[in-house]
Amino acid sequence: MRTTGSPTAISKQALQRLPYYIRLLRELRENGTTVVAAPAIAARLGFNEVQVRKDLASMSDSRGKPKAGFIVEELINNMEETLGYHNSNDAVLVGAGSLGRALLGYGGFGECGINIVAAFDRDPALADHSLCGKTVFPIERLGEICTRMGIHIGIITVPAEAAQEVCDALVEAGVLAIWNFAPVRLNVPTDILVQNENMAASLALLSNHLRDKFQEERP
Numbered sequence: 001m002r003t004t005g006s007p008t009a010i011s012k013q014a015l016q017r018l019p020y021y022i023r024l025l026r027e028l029r030e031n032g033t034t035v036v037a038a039p040a041i042a043a044r045l046g047f048n049e050v051q052v053r054k055d056l057a058s059m060s061d062s063r064g065k066p067k068a069g070f071i072v073e074e075l076i077n078n079m080e081e082t083l084g085y086h087n088s089n090d091a092v093l094v095g096a097g098s099l100g101r102a103l104l105g106y107g108g109f110g111e112c113g114i115n116i117v118a119a120f121d122r123d124p125a126l127a128d129h130s131l132c133g134k135t136v137f138p139i140e141r142l143g144e145i146c147t148r149m150g151i152h153i154g155i156i157t158v159p160a161e162a163a164q165e166v167c168d169a170l171v172e173a174g175v176l177a178i179w180n181f182a183p184v185r186l187n188v189p190t191d192i193l194v195q196n197e198n199m200a201a202s203l204a205l206l207s208n209h210l211r212d213k214f215q216e217e218r219p
Contacts, residue, residue, distance in 0.1 A: 010082065014055055018079045019112075020045055021055065025076045037069035085113040091179075092146060094166045095157035096121040096136050099181060103155065104132040114153065118145060122162075142166075146173035153177050160184040167194075 024044055028036055038056055042049040056070050059078045080086055093100055096119045104119060119136045121127075126136045137145060145151070154170035156163055156178060163182035170178060177193045180186055183200050 022079050025072050029072050035069040036072055090115050090117045091153035092151050093119045093155040100157040104134050142169050143173040155179045157181045
């Protein structure tokens with residue numbers, strides 16, 4: 001456990017790199033590695049070595065030694081603490097369609113400190129049914145249940161036209177962070193965090209890359 005306290009500020013870019021570090025460090029731990037050097041991690045992940053060294057130093061109580069490296073267990077604990085993996089944060093999911101069901105069935109959220117406790121949907125046929133071990137409630141009960149359970153994380157997997165209305169209901173119910181899978185930009189108060197997962201944009205990048213590669217290969 002960290003004794004020197006968390007860094008005063010961690011950039012968004014650094015936070016997004018931490019899960020990659022944790023995954024690799026866990027693999028190293030399983031293989032019996034107790035100490036690792038920044039160059040080795042940089043090489044495995046394809047990251048800039050200077051940036052990796054800075055990231056690891058900010059996460060290490062001992063700050064690391066250039067030759068001795070960083071203590072694997074210490075890095076894992078401090079990174080997990082920084083990301084809140086040691087705390088279980090309850091979340092709700094709104095939209096129990098194909099994508100919503102896939103997320104409900106994903107077993108890896110627990111390792112990241114997220115526990116989806118319930119789902120909500122407008123389809124009356126789904127009301128009070130169980131999907132992947134989670135009860136699906138009518139959308140009308142969203143505010144009541146979120147407020148009663150003190151939910152602070154909402155996951156939106158509804159169509160674009162319904163996303164803002166769902167977002168507003170989540171914010172009104174006390175949700176502070178929203179993971180948005182709907183292909184639309186949400187309007188929220190300044191103190192609410194929204195993480196957008198725009199799959200259409202990601203697919204556009206992939207398609208563009210393939211098009212360029214195919215054009216390069218043409219005679």
